[in-house]
Amino acid sequence: QVDIDLDPKDIRVDVYRSSGAGGQHINKTSSAVRMTHLPTGIVVAMQDQRSQQQNRAKAMEILKSRVYDYYESQNRDKYDAKRKNAVGTGDRSERIRTYNYPQNRVTDHRIGLTLNKLDRIMNGELDEIIDALTVYYQTKQLEELAENA
Numbered sequence: 001q002v003d004i005d006l007d008p009k010d011i012r013v014d015v016y017r018s019s020g021a022g023g024q025h026i027n028k029t030s031s032a033v034r035m036t037h038l039p040t041g042i043v044v045a046m047q048d049q050r051s052q053q054q055n056r057a058k059a060m061e062i063l064k065s066r067v068y069d070y071y072e073s074q075n076r077d078k079y080d081a082k083r084k085n086a087v088g089t090g091d092r093s094e095r096i097r098t099y100n101y102p103q104n105r106v107t108d109h110r111i112g113l114t115l116n117k118l119d120r121i122m123n124g125e126l127d128e129i130i131d132a133l134t135v136y137y138q139t140k141q142l143e144e145l146a147e148n149a
Contacts, residue, residue, distance in 0.1 A: 001061070002068040011063070012036040013056070018047040035059045042066050111136040 014034040032047035033055040044066065046059035098107045099118060106121050106129070107114045113132045115121065121129065 002065045004064050004068045006037065006064060006067060010038050012038060015052060020047075031055060033059045035063050037063060037067050040067060040070050042070060108132070 012035070014036075015030045016032050016034070017030050018032040029052070031050065031052045032045065033052060034043065034045040035056075036043045042063065044059045044063045046055040046062070049055045049058060095109050097109065099105075100107070101118060103116070104118045105114060105116050106118050108129060111132055113129065115128060117125070117128075
């Protein structure tokens with residue numbers, strides 16, 4: 001049981017005669033039901049029950065659950081893509097910063113900033129790095145806004 005509201009205009013219902021054993025009853029009544037959710041293209045066919053109303057009710061339950069699963073998997077895929085983009089793979093190529101003590105150098109690989117002040121940075125003078133990162137991310141957000149507008 002899934003609590004999802006489907007618009008009746010989005011569902012096409014086809015009624016036809018069942019196939020299989022059943023004798024004269026099957027040959028003269030259209031008890032099988034096929035429901036198609038038009039926006040997603042999901043199709044459910046039901047001919048298990050003897051009456052059309054029972055098949056219709058059962059097909060609607062199955063259709064609701066499949067449509068719910070479809071939209072849920074889309075949301076999960078979007079979330080996974082965002083998470084992968086945010087977290088990364090942890091690969092060595094995703095390094096953020098390199099500290100080179102012999103040359104007194106710090107390199108931030110995300111923004112391409114290299115400073116020859118490692119001793120001062122290790123003593124807490126991070127303002128230059130923080131300012132550069134802030135400018136970089138603000139520029140990136142403005143570019144994303146411009147693309148989406």
